Amino acid sequence: xxxxxxxxxxxxxxxxxxxxxxxxxxxxxxxxxxxxxxxxxxxxxxxxxxxxxxxxxxxxxxxxxxxxxxxxxxxxxxxxxxxxxxxxxxxxxxxxxxxxxxxxxxxxxxxxxxxxxxxxxxxxxxxxxxxxxxxxxxxxxxxxxxxxxxxxxxxxxxxxxxxxxxxxxxxxxxxxxxxxxxxxxxxxxxxxxxxxxxxxxxxxxxxxxxxxxxxxxxxxxxxxxxxxxxxxxxxxxxxxxxxxxxxxxxxxxxxxxxxxxxxxxxxxxxxxxxxxxxxxxxxxxxxxxxxxxxxxxxxxxxxxxxxxxxxxxxxxxxxxxxxxxxxxxxxxxxxxxxxxxxxxxxxxxxxxxxxxxxxxxxxxxxxxxxxxxxxxxxxxxxxxxxxxxxxxxxxxxxxxxxxxxxxx
Numbered sequence: 001x002x003x004x005x006x007x008x009x010x011x012x013x014x015x016x017x018x019x020x021x022x023x024x025x026x027x028x029x030x031x032x033x034x035x036x037x038x039x040x041x042x043x044x045x046x047x048x049x050x051x052x053x054x055x056x057x058x059x060x061x062x063x064x065x066x067x068x069x070x071x072x073x074x075x076x077x078x079x080x081x082x083x084x085x086x087x088x089x090x091x092x093x094x095x096x097x098x099x100x101x102x103x104x105x106x107x108x109x110x111x112x113x114x115x116x117x118x119x120x121x122x123x124x125x126x127x128x129x130x131x132x133x134x135x136x137x138x139x140x141x142x143x144x145x146x147x148x149x150x151x152x153x154x155x156x157x158x159x160x161x162x163x164x165x166x167x168x169x170x171x172x173x174x175x176x177x178x179x180x181x182x183x184x185x186x187x188x189x190x191x192x193x194x195x196x197x198x199x200x201x202x203x204x205x206x207x208x209x210x211x212x213x214x215x216x217x218x219x220x221x222x223x224x225x226x227x228x229x230x231x232x233x234x235x236x237x238x239x240x241x242x243x244x245x246x247x248x249x250x251x252x253x254x255x256x257x258x259x260x261x262x263x264x265x266x267x268x269x270x271x272x273x274x275x276x277x278x279x280x281x282x283x284x285x286x287x288x289x290x291x292x293x294x295x296x297x298x299x300x301x302x303x304x305x306x307x308x309x310x311x312x313x314x315x316x317x318x319x320x321x322x323x324x325x326x327x328x329x330x331x332x333x334x335x336x337x338x339x340x341x342x343x344x345x346x347x348x349x350x351x352x353x354x355x356x357x358x359x360x361x362x363x364x365x366x367x368x369x370x371x372x373x374x375x376x377x378x379x380x381x382x383x384x385x386x387x388x389x390x391x392x393x394x395x396x397x398x399x400x401x402x403x404x405x406x407x408x
Contacts, residue, residue, distance in 0.1 A: 007041055009052050010034075015059040024067050024074040031060075035081050042088050050092035053085045054102045058109045061117045069115065078117045082124070090127040099130055103138070111161050122164035123190075126172025135172035142166035143182070152185040167194040176202050189220035196228055205232045226250035234266075243267050248282045256286070260293035272297035280306065288312030291335075295320055300331040307338040314339045314348040314359060321362040329369035333376060336363025337383075343394045344383055356397045377402060 011034035020027040034056055042049035060078060067074050089102065106128065110121050121128075129135040142162045149160035170179040176198035183191045192215045199208035209229045216225060227250040233242035251262035256279075263275050276297060280290055287309040294303035307317060317339035324332035339359040343351065360380070367376035381402060384395040 007045065007048060007052075009055065010037055011052075011056055012059070015056065015063040017062040018066055019063040020067055022066060022068045024069065024071065024077075027064055027067055027074055028077045031077055031081050035084055038085060038088065046088065046092045047094050047098070050089045050094060050102065053089050054105055056085070057082070057106060057118055057121065061109070061113045061115055064117055065115065075117065079120050082118065082120055086121075086124040086127055090124075090130055092130075094130070096134075099134065103128060103134075107162065107165070110165070113161075122162065123168055125165035125168040126170075127168075129169060129172055132173050135169045136175065138169040139166060139173050139175060139178075142169065143178070147182060150182060150186045150191070163191065167191060170194075171197060171201070174201070187215075187217070187219070189215050189217075189224070192220075193224065193228060200232050200235075205236050208232055223250065223252060239267070239269070243270065248278055255292075256283075256289045257292045257296065260290070260296070264297075273299055273302070276302065285310060291320075292316055300328065304331065304334045304338065307335065308341075311342055311345075311347045312338060314343045314351065315355060317342070318355070318359045318362060321359070321366055325362060325366040325369060329366045332366035333363065333370050333372060336366055337376065337379060339363065340380060340383060340398065344398070346394075351394070353393075353397055356394050357401070360398055360401050 011030070014030050015034070020030075038049050038052045038056065041052060064074060064078075069075055092099075094102070106121065110118055113119060125138065126135050129138055143166055145160050146163050146166040148156050149158055149163050151157040167179060167183070170176075170182070171194055179198045180195045183195045186192065193212070196208045196212045196215075199205075199211060209232060212225050212229050216222065226246045230242045230246035230250040233239075233246070247263055247267060251259060251266065253259040253262050260272075260276065260279060263279065264270070264272055267275065276290060276294055276299060279293070280287055283289070287306045288311050291303050291307040291312045294300075294306055303320075306312070317335045321332045321336040321339065324335070336359060340363060342348065343356055343359060348355065363376065363380075364373065367373050380398060384398045384402075
């Protein structure tokens with residue numbers, strides 16, 4: 001191995017077997033620190049950094065064994081870390097013997113991964129090989145067992161932790177026909193997607209999309225299929241078809257705002273208003289959840305209309321009131337009235353008195369700035385007095401505040 005400065009990895013003392021208890025957040029924090037440490041070293045010592053990646057990945061599963069992974073947070077953090085660290089190993093200017101040793105160590109760690117935490121590492125095996133020649137060698141090494149694991153004969157087939165690694169290596173080695181043939185008898189989408197990628201790499205994009213569409217089932221990820229097909233269409237310049245067929249489903253994110261951002265970023269030729277309208281139609285009954293996206297796009301009239309159609313998080317609305325009370329009091333006032341409406345109707349998670357007071361006080365401030373103070377107070381009185389079954393807790397706080405304002 002090439003000589004390095006001998007940087008002593010801080011993460012090594014933190015990632016020991018059973019180093020973490022059942023809570024995931026401490027481990028997530030330490031993992032982020034480890035990734036940052038390795039990236040810093042990679043700027044000046046790429047080979048040593050790659051060695052650090054291997055050592056961290058070897059330690060991950062034993063260190064995380066006791067964590068409650070039911071929320072998925074730690075698994076997501078590990079997958080993200082792997083995605084960030086793989087390029088460091090792939091690009092490291094290491095000698096053949098050094099890279100061979102890294103791959104053997106990683107393959108052993110992957111095989112011993114019982115939870116599993118580093119399962120996704122196999123999907124990057126072709127990249128980790130660093131060259132087509134090494135990828136081809138690993139393909140030869142793994143293809144025999146992989147062929148048995150994917151055999152249509154139930155007496156022969158079975159699980160092999162190196163299957164994805166084999167498919168990834170075949171792809172990196174450009175052995176596309178072998179790859180496609182290898183997965184023909186299997187129905188597991190994570191394996192079949194390699195055949196889709198192989199067809200696309202051969203320039204057979206239309207066939208690849210048809211193949212991907214044929215893989216849809218209760219056990220396949222529609223979002224992953226849509227994303228792969230979208231990527232193929234975009235790479236071939238078929239932007240309009242990509243948008244029409246896959247954009248709205250392929251880019252779904254953890255929040256509606258993130259979903260909107262993902263689509264607008266990928267399709268800048270489409271107006272935000274058009275994209276928002278399409279997304280709203282995609283989610284009937286959830287119109288109110290698009291308020292933040294409409295607000296961010298400056299579509300204030302649309303935002304208020306959406307917030308009034310179906311429930312919208314009162315805290316989200318209250319933040320908009322606070323932020324726009326001075327610069328756009330008309331919009332802020334309408335957002336405030338919507339926030340109070342949904343609060344009175346019992347919407348909002350673990351609402352406190354402070355939340356109600358903030359919604360009311362910010363709405364009144366915006367209304368005063370808009371010259372509508374008395375009018376808005378009258379609207380609020382109607383809301384809390386005429387509603388047949390208001391949230392009594394919320395309504396009582398608002399009535400108290402209205403009473404104070406009437407005595408001032």
